[in-house]
Structures are given as structure tokens and as C-alpha cells.
Amino acid sequence: MTVLRIDGSIQGVRSSSSALADLVMEPIAARLPDEPVLRRHLGRHPLPADAWAIAVGAAYVPEDQRTAEQRDALSLAQAVAAELRDADAAVLALPLYNWGVSQHVKAWIDLAIIGGGAGVPLLEGKPVVLVVTRGGGYGPGTPKEGWDYATPYLRRILAEVWGADLTVVERELTLVGVNPAMDALTDLAAVVKTVAEDEAKAAGRALADRLEANASAAA
Ligand SMILES: Cc1cc2nc3c(=O)[nH]c(=O)nc-3n(C[C@H](O)[C@H](O)[C@H](O)COP(=O)(O)O)c2cc1C
Known part of the structure; x- marks a missing residue:
């Protein structure tokens, strides 16, 4: 059994999404200490930006005529898809940047789709926790309502295209305390943070329950 952990933050140790994903992972580490965790940090070690286009082009070239570059791109795409297909569960920390x-x-998702096959449910029925963090506020009635184009897209890919049993933990207003223009939202941001942390811990407990149940069924 393997848990796939993906981080997308470009903000290093200051990452609020990685901190929340750590809370999701805590019950798994405590209750299933031998559970292997495969980590991919897309922000720290980005996948090559041109690999997807090369892999798409390579799919139209007979196998014995592919260049080394095309073979490398396709094998990377297949490896990324296999990580999803072989995981028993996944924890994904993917922040909102520039409203998407x-x-x-995107490079990771595109590579997994070309590597695994378009429309192939790579996460069929598997428990997946998606952690989303946003600097601003996007709730109903706010000026930026509807501007978060990442979360609906990720829900579509994870739950509908890849078939995951998806739980989403969201924390917004993370730029309060960083951007002085948001100081009036300090109390609200503190509540939002606490709620998100509680949701992350609950999602981690539920994930550990599922993994323990899978392990006993397999024994
Ligand atoms: C380059 C950049 C672009 C960002 N764009 C947005 C944005 O469009 N909307 C938003 O609400 N917050 C935006 N933010 C704030 C991040 O969503 C916020 O810092 C969040 O906590 C990021 O998660 P992380 O701490 O795990 O990196 C942006 C931050 C950076 C560094």
C-alpha cells in the first residue's frame, strides 16, 4: 500500500498548503507507521515544462522511430500516471496562484493524462484529500466570488476524470498578516485557519480509517 503525497507550493517552508497536508498525514504516520509515502514536490522540483508536448507528439510516431527525447517524455508521463494508478490513497496540497x-x-496533470490515457480513471474509488489554500476570500457576495478557477478544475479532474473519492479541505485569507490591506480580516482569518486545521485532521483520521480497513481486508 502506498500513499501519494503531492505538493504544489512555490513558497518553500512558508507553505500553508503543505502545513495543512502535514496535518492530514499525521494520523496516517501515527497509526500506519510502515505505510510507504511517495512524495512529489511540484513546486520545488517541477516536471519539465516541455515534456507534455513532446509526449503528445511522440504518441503519433511509431515506437521504433521515436527520438530519445520522445522516449524520455513518454516514459516520464507513464511514470507520473503509474504513481497515481499504484497509490492506495493520495494527499494533494495545491494552492491557488493567479486565480488558477x-x-x-497543470504540467503534472497533463503528463498523467497522456501517460495513463485520456479519460482513464487513475484514482478510481480511492480516498483522496485535496488541500487548497488561497490568499484572498472568494465566498458568496465577495468581490472575487467565482474567480477561483483552480478548485472547480481540480474537482473535475480528481473526482470526475480520475474517479477519486474526494475530500476537499480549503483555507482562504492566508495573506492576512502578510498584506496590510487585509488587516480588518484578522479575526475572520484566524477562525478560517482553525476550521481548516480541524478539517485537515478529520480528513487524515478518515484516511487512516480507510487504509486500516484496506490492510485488514488484505490480511
Ligand atoms: C505568485 C503568487 C500568486 C498568487 N495568486 C493568488 C491569487 O490569484 N488569488 C489568491 O487568493 N491568492 C493568491 N496568492 C496567494 C496564495 O494563494 C497564498 O499565499 C496561499 O497560501 C498559497 O499556498 P502556499 O502557502 O502553500 O504556497 C498568490 C501567491 C503567489 C506567491
Whole structure:
């Protein structure tokens, strides 16, 4: 059994999404200490930006005529898809940048789709926790309502295209305390943070329950 952990933050140790994903992982580490965790940090070690286009082109070239570059791109795409297909569960920490997913996250998704096959449910029925963090506020009635183009896209890919049993933990207003223009939201941001942390811990407990149940069924 393997848990796939993917991080997309470009903010290093200051990452709020990675901190929340750590909370999701805590019950798994405590209750299933031997559970292997495969980590891919897309922000720290981005996948090559040109690999997807090369892999797409390579799919139209007979196998024995592919260049080394095409073979490398296809094998990377297949490896990324296999990580999803072989995982028993996944924890994904993918922040909002410029109102969408980062290029790093998009490159990962595109490679998994070309490597695994378009429309193939790589996460069929598997428990997946998606952690999303946003600097601003996007709730109903706020000026930026509807501007988060990442979360609906990620829900579509993870739950509908890849078939995951998806739980989403969201924390917004993370730029309060960083951007002085948001100081009036300090109390609200503190509540939002606590709620998100509680949700992350609950999602981690539920994930550990599922993994323990899988392990006993397999024994
Ligand atoms: C380059 C960049 C672009 C960002 N764009 C947005 C944005 O469009 N909307 C938003 O609400 N916050 C935005 N933010 C703030 C991040 O969403 C926020 O810092 C969040 O906590 C990022 O997660 P992380 O701490 O795990 O990196 C941006 C931050 C950076 C560094």
C-alpha cells in the first residue's frame, strides 16, 4: 500500500498548503507507521515544462522511430500516471496562484493524462484529500466570488476524470498578516485557519480509517 503525497507550493517552508497536508498525514504516520509515502514536490522540483508536448507528439510516431527525447517524455508521463494508478490513497496540497492552478500542477496533470490515457480513471474509488489554500476570500457576495478557477478544475479532474473519492479541505485569507490591506480580516482569518486545521485532521483520521480497513481486508 502506498500513499501519494503531492505538493504544489512555490513558497518553500512558508507553505500553508503543505502545513495543512502535514496535518492530514499525521494520523496516517501515527497509526500506519510502515505505510510507504511517495512524495512529489511540484513546486520545488517541477516536471519539465516541455515534456507534455513532446509526449503528445511522440504518441503519433511509431515506437521504433521515436527520438530519445520522445522516449524520455513518454516514459516520464507513464511514470507520473503509474504513481497515481499504484497509490492506495493520495494527499494533494495545491494552492491557488493567479486565480488558477500553477503551471507546475497543470504540467503534472497533463503528463498523467497522456501517460495513463485520456479519460482513464487513475484514482478510481480511492480516498483522496485535496488541500487548497488561497490568499484572498472568494465566498458568496465577495468581490472575487467565482474567480477561483483552480478548485472547480481540480474537482473535475480528481473526482470526475480520475474517479477519486474526494475530500476537499480549503483555507482562504492566508495573506492576512502578510498584506496590510487585509488587516480588518484578522479575526475572520484566524477562525478560517482553525476550521481548516480541524478539517485537515478529520480528513487524515478518515484516511487512516480507510487504509486500516484496506490492510485488514488484505490480511
Ligand atoms: C505568485 C503568487 C500568486 C498568487 N495568486 C493568488 C491569487 O490569484 N488569488 C489568491 O487568493 N491568492 C493568491 N496568492 C496567494 C496564495 O494563494 C497564498 O499565499 C496561499 O497560501 C498559497 O499556498 P502556499 O502557502 O502553500 O504556497 C498568490 C501567491 C503567489 C506567491
